[in-house]
Amino acid sequence: MNPETSRRLLFDMLRIRSVEETIAARYGEQKMRCPTHLSVGQEAVAAAAGAVLRPTDLAVSGHRAHAHYLAKGGSLKAMIAEIYGKVTGCARGKGGSMHLVDESVGFMGSTAIVGGTVPVGVGLSYPMKLNKTGQISCVFLGDAVPETGVFFESVNFAVVKRLPVLFLCENNGYSVYSPLSVRQPPGRKLSELVAGFGLETHHGDGNDARAVVAALSEGVAAIRAGEGPRFYEFETYRWREHCGPNYDNDIGYRAVAEFEAWKQRDPVPALQRALITEGIMTEADVADMQAEIDAEIGEAFAFAESSPFPPPEDAFTDVYASAAG
Amino acid sequence: MATTFAAAIRDGLATALAADPNVICFGLGTDDPKGVFGTTLDLHKQFGPERVFDMPTSEAAMTGFAIGAALNGMRPVMTHQRLDFALLSLDQLVNNAAKWRFMFGGKRGVPITIRMIIGRGWGQGPTHSQSLQSWFAHIPGLKVVMPTTAEDAKGLLLGAIFDDDPVIFLEHRWLHNMQGEVPAGDVRTPLGKARVVRQGDAVTIVAMSYMTVEALHAVDHLVAQGIACELIDLRIIRPLDWPTVITSVQKTGRLLALDSGHLTGGVAGEIVARIATDHFASLKSAPQRLAAPDVPEATSPALTKNYHVRAEHIAQAVGRILGRDVETASLVAQRTFPHDVPGTWFSGPF
Numbered sequence: 001m002n003p004e005t006s007r008r009l010l011f012d013m014l015r016i017r018s019v020e021e022t023i024a025a026r027y028g029e030q031k032m033r034c035p036t037h038l039s040v041g042q043e044a045v046a047a048a049a050g051a052v053l054r055p056t057d058l059a060v061s062g063h064r065a066h067a068h069y070l071a072k073g074g075s076l077k078a079m080i081a082e083i084y085g086k087v088t089g090c091a092r093g094k095g096g097s098m099h100l101v102d103e104s105v106g107f108m109g110s111t112a113i114v115g116g117t118v119p120v121g122v123g124l125s126y127p128m129k130l131n132k133t134g135q136i137s138c139v140f141l142g143d144a145v146p147e148t149g150v151f152f153e154s155v156n157f158a159v160v161k162r163l164p165v166l167f168l169c170e171n172n173g174y175s176v177y178s179p180l181s182v183r184q185p186p187g188r189k190l191s192e193l194v195a196g197f198g199l200e201t202h203h204g205d206g207n208d209a210r211a212v213v214a215a216l217s218e219g220v221a222a223i224r225a226g227e228g229p230r231f232y233e234f235e236t237y238r239w240r241e242h243c244g245p246n247y248d249n250d251i252g253y254r255a256v257a258e259f260e261a262w263k264q265r266d267p268v269p270a271l272q273r274a275l276i277t278e279g280i281m282t283e284a285d286v287a288d289m290q291a292e293i294d295a296e297i298g299e300a301f302a303f304a305e306s307s308p309f310p311p312p313e314d315a316f317t318d319v320y321a322s323a324a325g
Numbered sequence: 326m327a328t329t330f331a332a333a334i335r336d337g338l339a340t341a342l343a344a345d346p347n348v349i350c351f352g353l354g355t356d357d358p359k360g361v362f363g364t365t366l367d368l369h370k371q372f373g374p375e376r377v378f379d380m381p382t383s384e385a386a387m388t389g390f391a392i393g394a395a396l397n398g399m400r401p402v403m404t405h406q407r408l409d410f411a412l413l414s415l416d417q418l419v420n421n422a423a424k425w426r427f428m429f430g431g432k433r434g435v436p437i438t439i440r441m442i443i444g445r446g447w448g449q450g451p452t453h454s455q456s457l458q459s460w461f462a463h464i465p466g467l468k469v470v471m472p473t474t475a476e477d478a479k480g481l482l483l484g485a486i487f488d489d490d491p492v493i494f495l496e497h498r499w500l501h502n503m504q505g506e507v508p509a510g511d512v513r514t515p516l517g518k519a520r521v522v523r524q525g526d527a528v529t530i531v532a533m534s535y536m537t538v539e540a541l542h543a544v545d546h547l548v549a550q551g552i553a554c555e556l557i558d559l560r561i562i563r564p565l566d567w568p569t570v571i572t573s574v575q576k577t578g579r580l581l582a583l584d585s586g587h588l589t590g591g592v593a594g595e596i597v598a599r600i601a602t603d604h605f606a607s608l609k610s611a612p613q614r615l616a617a618p619d620v621p622e623a624t625s626p627a628l629t630k631n632y633h634v635r636a637e638h639i640a641q642a643v644g645r646i647l648g649r650d651v652e653t654a655s656l657v658a659q660r661t662f663p664h665d666v667p668g669t670w671f672s673g674p675f
Contacts, residue, residue, distance in 0.1 A: 058397070060393075089430070090429075090430070091428060091429045091430035091432070092430030092431065093430070094427055094428055094429070094430050095428045095429055095430065099428045099429060101429040101430075101432055103432060103433070108396060109396075109425070109429055111420065111421065111428070112420075113416060113420050113421075116389070116416060116417070116420055116421055117389075117421075118386070118389065119385065119386040119387070119388070119389020119390050119392070119393065119417065120389050120390075120392050120393035120396065120421060121393060122386070122389070122390050122393060123389060123390035123391060123392055123393020123394040123395070123396070123397070123401075124393040124394070124396060124397045125393070126349075126390065126393070126394045126397070126399070127347075127394060127397045127398055127399055128397070130375055137393075149385060150385040150386050150389060150416070150417075153381065153383030153385060153386030153387070154383075154386040154389065154390070156381055156383065156386075157380070157381055157383060157386055157387065157390060160381065317431065318426050318427045318430060318431035319426065319427050319465050319466050320426070320434075320466070320468075320490050320564075321426070321434050321488075321489035321490050
C-alpha cells in the first residue's frame with residue numbers, strides 16, 4: 001500500500017472515531033434529538049472502503065452509517081447539522097442520524113429498516129452495467145442483514161445479472177442485544193452461507209485496516225472488470241451501546257472480558273503504531289492530523305449549533321415532486 | 326382505434342419504452358408466451374432483454390431494485406400478476422419508495438410504476454382478489470391510479486411512467502377485455518383529474534376501476550325511470566380530485582360512493598367522511614357507500630354470488646337515497662353469463 005493511502009486510512013479512522021466520540025460526549029445536551037448509532041470500534045472497514053471506492057462509485061447503508069458516509073466523503077457539517085435537526089443538514093432535518101445522504105460524493109442514502117437498502121444498492125448498479133460506466137455500487141450492511149429475506153433475494157438477482165455490486169458486511173456480532181449464536185447455527189460463517197449463491201466471498205479481520213484495503217482492492221477490481229458481485233464479511237466490534245452514547249457492558253448481554261479483548265485490538269491505534277514503526281508517519285504527523293480533525297469537528301458542531309431549524313412549514317414539503325401531488 | 330384495455334396497456338408500455346431509453350419493464354412472466362394477459366406480450370423482442378425481462382420470485386428485492394434503478398436515472402415499470410403478491414414488497418414501497426424524497430430533504434424522487442392486477446371471481450379466492458387501493462392511498466408519497474377505460478389505461482400508464490413520483494397502478498382483471506377507442510402516440514394523461522362519465526342532477530355516484538362499469542349499467546338503466554345520476558370515475562385515488570367530487574355533490578346534494586375494496590377503512594368511506602364533514606350543508610340526504618363486505622372473497626362460485634356490489638345494488642341504493650322504488654329486475658335479466666365472470670370472454674383460469 002502506498003504511503004498516501006496509509007495516511008488517508010489513518011486520517012479517516014481518526015476522524016470517524018473523533019466525530020463519534022464527540023457526538024457521544026455531547027449527546028446528553030439534548031440538542032441531538034434522534035436515535036444515533038455510533039461506529040466506535042468499527043472504523044477500519046468503513047475507512048478501507050473509502051480508500052478503495054472512487055468518488056463516482058455509489059453507496060448505500062443502514063442505521064449505523066456515520067462511518068460509511070464520512071469515509072465515502074460525505075460532508076461532516078451537513079451530517080452534524082442533520083443530527084441537530086437543522087435546515088443545513090444533509091436531509092434538511094427530515095432524516096436525522098439514520099438518513100444520511102450526500103449525492104455529490106456518491107453516498108446515495110442510508111435508512112433505518114435493516115436490509116432495506118440492499119436491493120436499492122443492487123438497483124443502483126443496473127444502469128452502471130447497461131451503460132458500462134465502470135462504476136460499482138457498494139452496499140454496506142451489518143451481520144443482521146443476512147437474516148432478512150430481501151438480502152438473499154438481492155444477492156441472487158445480482159448474481160443472476162452479474163451486477164457490479166460490493167456487498168460489504170461488518171459483522172460486529174450483535175443485532176441490538178442478540179448475539180449471533182441465537183441467529184445463526186454454530187460454526188457457519190455468514191460468508192459461507194452467502195457463498196451458496198454462487199459468488200466470491202471473503203472473510204477477514206475487520207480491525208486490520210490495511211488487510212481490509214488489500215482484500216477489497218482485489219475484489220473491487222474484479223467487480224469493476226465485470227466479474228459480477230462479491231460479498232465481503234469482516235469481523236469487528238461495536239464498543240458502545242447499540243443506540244446511544246453510552247457503554248452498556250453492565251446490562252449483561254455480553255461479557256466485559258469480550259469487550260476488553262476487542263478493545264485491546266482497537267483498530268485506530270493499531271494502524272497508528274504500525275505507520276509510525278514503519279516510518280510512514282511520525283508522532284508529530286499524527287498530532288497534526290488529530291489537530292486538523294479536532295478543528296474540523298469543532299467547526300462542524302459550531303455550524304450545526306448556529307444553523308437555523310427548518311421553518312415549520314417544511315414539515316409538509318418534499319412529499320411529492322410538485323406541491324399539487 | 327378501438328382496442329382492448331390489455332392491448333392499451335401494452336401500447337402504453339411500448340410507447341414509453343420507445344420514447345425513453347431509461348424506461349425498463351420487468352415482472353414475473355413479462356416475457357413469457359402469455360405476456361401478463363397480453364399486456365407485455367413480445368415487448369422483449371422489440372426492446373431487448375436488458376430492458377424487458379422476467380425476474381426471480383423476489384417481490385421485495387425487485388421492488389427495491391426498481392427504486393435503486395430509479396435513483397440512478399431509470400424509470401422502471403414492475404408488474405405483479407396479482408396485487409396480492411405485491412404485499413411481499415410493502416417495506417420497499419412504504420419505507421423506501423414513498424419516503425425517499427421526503428426523508429432526504431427533497432434530494433431525489435423515485436419515479437417507479439408498480440402495476441398490480443386485481444382479480445375477481447372464477448375462484449380467485451381469498452388471496453387473488455384483494456382490492457387494496459386504500460392501503461396505498463393511505464401512504465403519503467405514493468400515488469394510486471385505477472383506470473377504467475382502455476383510453477385511460479394507456480394515457481394514465483404513460484402519465485404514471487413519466488411522473489416523478491412512485492405510482493401504484495391498479496388494473497382490474499375484469500377490465501382487460503373491455504373495448505375502447507385509444508389514441509395513437511405518446512398520450513400522457515397527468516395524474517390529477519377525475520372524469521365525469523355521465524352528467525345528472527339526482528345523485529352523485531363516485532366510482533373507480535371496475536366499479537365504474539357496474540355503475541354505468543345502473544346509471545343508464547335508471548335514465549328510463551327518469552333518474553339522471555352524475556357518475557364520476559375517479560381514475561386516480563391519490564391525489565384524489567376533490568374539486569370534481571365536491572362540485573358534483575354541490576349540484577346534486579346526494580352522494581353514493583362505491584368501492585371495490587372492503588367497506589371498513591376504504592376509499593368510499595374517506596369520500597363520505599370528507600363530504601359529510603366539510604360539505605354537510607350541500608347535502609340533502611345522508612351520504613351512502615357500497616363496498617365489498619368485510620370478509621375475504623371465497624373461492625366457490627356458491628359463496629361469491631352475493632359478495633360483490635353490482636349494478637342492481639347501485640340502482641337500488643340510488644332509489645333508497647331518493648326515497649323511491651326503482652325497477653332492477655330487467656337489469657339483472659340482461660346478464661346472460663355467470664355471476665363470477667365479467668363476460669363470456671373469461672373462462673379462467675386467472
